[in-house]
Amino acid sequence: MNESVESPSSSSSSSQPVDQEQLFPCPAATAPRKPVQLQERRGSNVSLVLDVSSLSLGAVEPLCSISTPKETLLHLLRTLTRPLTPSQLQEASDETSRLNSEYQKIPPNFVNPAELDIPGRALKDRYKTILPNPETRVRLRNPAAEEGGNTERYINANYIKGYNGAPSAYIATQGPMLNTVHDFWEMVWQEGSTTIVMITKLKEKNEKCELYWPEKDGSYGRFEVRVSIVKECDGYTIRDMIIQVGSENRQVRHYWYSTWPDHQTPDCTGPLLRLVVDVDEHRQSIPSPGPTIVHCSAGIGRTGCFIASSIGCLQLQHTSKADVLGIVCKLRLDRGGMIQTSEQYQFLYLTLAQYSRQLGNTDSGSESPGPIQTIRTTGTCSDRESPAKT
Template structure:
């Protein structure tokens, strides 16, 4: 690159991690505000899929960064060092220099790179990979950029009529732009600076947003660890409070906490959307083959039914003199960070869970949904459930608004652009099913 001027197309929406190094070409803190008014994306981004995995390490949601502002800048030195297995994967935001002035031809090149410390431009986009020890924030007080991100999430909206939905579902470029513009809203790990907390989290920096986290009841309320579980309450359709609980897949250390939450919140349904292992462990097998007791709660398997794409377990829970019924839907046809091969089975599961929820006792609490980290597949399932209700009730859907609301309550919900596109495809299919049924 000696003697050449390389035009680098940089995404400077680094709401998750501050830039490292010096001389970084950052704009003012009005980055998010520059994308107002709240609307769908500008369509500047290519339809290529961004890299999701590097080696066997689990990619966090910020592998799909929130692009909100792009700049042209001259870089006269090598910005990045290539490494086959980077410790901190980053993106090379290169440009197609064949058309210097045409922003529509810009592409995002999926590569795994290692940032050179001390480089004059920091392109690190992910401080949320499990195993990463550096925090991505500088304290609890929101920066102007974070405040703008929060404002975006509170007001972002894009209502789609059925015709608009079908067209939008096929427009990968616009969906990518919209996805990238929407803040992830991750939690600064410094907000959870408690000794011993690391064993309570499956991934070190996938943490529950503080305002909506589930707090476990404990005899010692002063002991934070006894009240903590990596789980958040989420709103449902029409702002129904605490309609869902999104949580990580239980670990060996948190199985007891998980069952405490199930009992405390009077949850009638668990939706599990992960295999126990996918290259590595994604979730502990927290249920028994027959009977087991956790935290004074006796869990007994009543029936196991195997369907084409999921299994259904019915449990009896007993604590003291009280006894309850619990249903677990275990959906196994959805790979991590990706989407199912077919949409109809997911729609069928969403509708089956809705029917089971309607049949649950009136005193029942939220539906628990979890995958491994509790943000990707979990976010897709909850969003689909909420949006199906909106489509039936109002005849329109607002996928952007629902995504924003989910991320306000738990950062990173709907983890990848591919998943965001899939939600649109599922809703488009569901609308066609509704229209076909109406015609009959």
């Protein structure tokens, strides 16, 4: 991935990204100096004579403050934006070359392992380069910790802000490993989450995710998990589960979108849009749903696509505009590398362009909040009494 922090060049069109020369103006050129005198004699070292008389202390006033590279990248992620109307969004979704250029210039904001000095952390990371950003990482309480012992358990997961900056609307995490399944269910319980979205197969060339739910009943550490109902939908499967600890039990709905290929994009946008709508409808039906937990394998590519699509659909519904560039930048503030490939970035534009067409291309925003509009293209869900084979 190109980690350049330059932004796409500006133009008069309102659909252009912000020109970074406006955000970070280049210092004006100082008065020309006298020619540098370079004296070189055979048998001697090269000597360089510079005229520094114009650089006396106090003679030059600084033009702008100097920021560290990290601060500059974070400033870009906080400020880059490109809100588009439905017609602009549909036009932009066809500009493959430009979208690729736009994507390549978004800072990835990956984490340096030195920022996470946590004993045993590496054993719980599926990929050594995909790490949770320290500022937003989920910290698991350790219910078994003795007094004075370690009260925190590590998990590779981040809280993600939702539409309009809603705090902790989502949790983006990696696919559970054999030694982190208990941690995963601990996070579901601790955060009061009622919705899990899984966008990966269990194996794609190599293992992508450990099977962390039972066919019918199973135990995972202190948690008893039972699958009650399975619904087969077009492109994904829904499982209603009951999690129990002691005498307390909670219901969780699990969505498994298993047809999205790794590092690639689906053939059409329909299944993803239906999944986005179904998940939002389910959340709207629950008084306190907790964060929606989303994972693929690494927890940044397909996970980022789902979360960005959800936020973009809400933007289109409430404001009649979608800011794909701004959404991805904000996601990467919370978890580095969200939206893993240029193809996924382009697919995100296509998905939101399709949603805007289904909304009717309205240009007037809506002030009242509400669920994402139910849009059905093809496909239905069918209930079955026994869980599907995995």
